[in-house]
Amino acid sequence: MDKFNQKMSFIYLNKNKKTKYIFNSPGKYTVFFNNISGDYKFIINSKDVDLDIFGIIIGKNENIFKINTDQIHDAPKSNSNLLIKGVLYDRSKFLFKGLIKIEKSGQKTRAYQKNQNLMMSDQAFVDTKPYLEILADDVFCTHGSTTGKIDKDSIYYLNSRSIDNKKAENLIVSGFVNEILEILKQRTSKQEYLSIKNEIEISL
């Protein structure tokens, strides 16, 4: 299948209640979720699967989000790419455990996993466990996680442009989650994109 003619599918985890997804045929898949908890398995059983998994978590008050994701590569030459962004206000908690598992049969896999968190309050809590289990040798896998609060210099810069603290904070947070929304814009119907965007804006 040539690249421009690939099958594109969009899976919205919040609506599609399944917890186990098996990718049996080549194509480009995008998975998205926001503010949910659960155990999700993504099993890649075919070559030339190009899977993107995006998540946005916005924690407020006493919210607790607990997400486990498994990216299991059981076939060669596929890619998977996970990016989860968390914004944690108040006393919210976010517990993330992600696993990339490349079976012996998963040669020439490229797999990525990234978790970035913005801590908006002193009482917020993040526990992140990005795990890798690699049984094949000809692969490239990376994972990364960052956790921190909003850079004071950025706030200062915006202040100097006569934007107050509250507004500056909001701008930075929306920039942070927009990285994912911008990609979604191209991956799903306009209607669905707008409803997701709306939902995230409300939760912010």
Place this chain on the structure above:
Amino acid sequence: MANKKNLNFKQKYGFSMPKSYLFRAKKGLNKQIVESISKMKNEPSWMLDFRLKSLEIFYKKTMPTWGADLSKINFDDIYYYIKPVESQAKSWADLPSEIKDTYDRLGIPKAEKDYLSGVNAQYDSEVVYESVNKHLEKLGVIFCDMDTALKKYSKIVKEYFGTLIPAHDNKFAALNSAVWSGGSFVYVPKGIKVKMPLQAYFRINSDKFGQFERTLIIAEEGSDVHYVEGCTAPVYSSSSLHAAVVEIFVKKKAKVRYTTVQNWSSNVYNLVTKRAKAEEDAVMEWVDCNIGSCVTMKYPSIYLNGKRARGEVLSMAYAAKGQHQDAGAKIFHFAQDTTSRIISKSISRDGGRTSYRGLVQVRPGAKKSTVFVSCDALILDEKSRSDTYPTMLVKESDTHIQHEATVEKLGEDKLFYMMSRGLSRYESESMLVNGFIEPITKEIPLEYSVEMNRLIRLEMTGSVG
């Protein structure tokens, strides 16, 4: 390589010398064994109590349910105490010739005699050879084996012993607390900077013999010390157990670096508990190289208790056939402005498995702390496996935490380039691997660094040429 010398690793290092003991406790573990160890050593009664309490804890504790497979360890099939020939030799010449022989084969004595300041060589469970440099004595630095320390400096030992790693910490710490023998004791007085690294060579040279050293390092305010332990053990047919405990106290503004070059034989279970406490402005660094053993579970940890304390763990693991290196680091940020850095490099080959397992905790109130974790893994063939299990618990918002990991194989492009320059594939591979671990090897003393590069070459190609 044009003239390939067949220096098989096992032929070269896989030997064991005839054994002569003064005393060997019966196999297995019970109250009598622990009592007799304590009696043999003429220990004060508080130590006997400590041992017996620890034994109770050992019985109660369960085996860890995570990490490497430990099901093959049979605690009843191990000698818990062996006293080697005549105690403490004063100089190299006084050592029995077979012990000297073993060291000669490893090419150690020359290096030791010529370059090193303090030599504290451990043969079986007790230090038989120890030459504390006069220079150290003049500075007031105490560097001796733990048994001597308990006799001569029992006040200091009692104050610190088992306070950082209590017996109930884990099953193997409890085991060590009950049957420990040997190990080093280092005390550096206030403001003293020890320029030469303090070294101890450890060897296990008796079948089915578990080695349980206990090391305690105390660096007083503003002092600086570098402790090096290197291990080269002969190959045996039945399992050996090595469960050491290392406690380090780094006081205000002090700096301690602890370097391990560990190359146990391929049947040793290496289950070590290492912990350091860093006070205000202190610096603690673990440099940890794991090459041998069948199973290693070792997670050097640092408690950053004082403001601006810094902790660093540089870890390297190499796993070949039948080996599982489960190594990593643990860092706890308790105070403001603390920084930590973990760098892990692992290589798995020929069915070996390496795992990085790490824990970083930022406690509430540890404001402005910075964490950087980086783990890189190389997988050299399709039989091998590599895992990364980092955990980060963040309970403070004013922090900066970064973690990254990569797993890959040797780049074909790089190999191709080097081969086009006339290097063989083996040479190119070992050169790339040595380049990969260079950030770690450049941090260890030169002799070890040379030894390490040679070991990797040897393991990679089966030959040194």
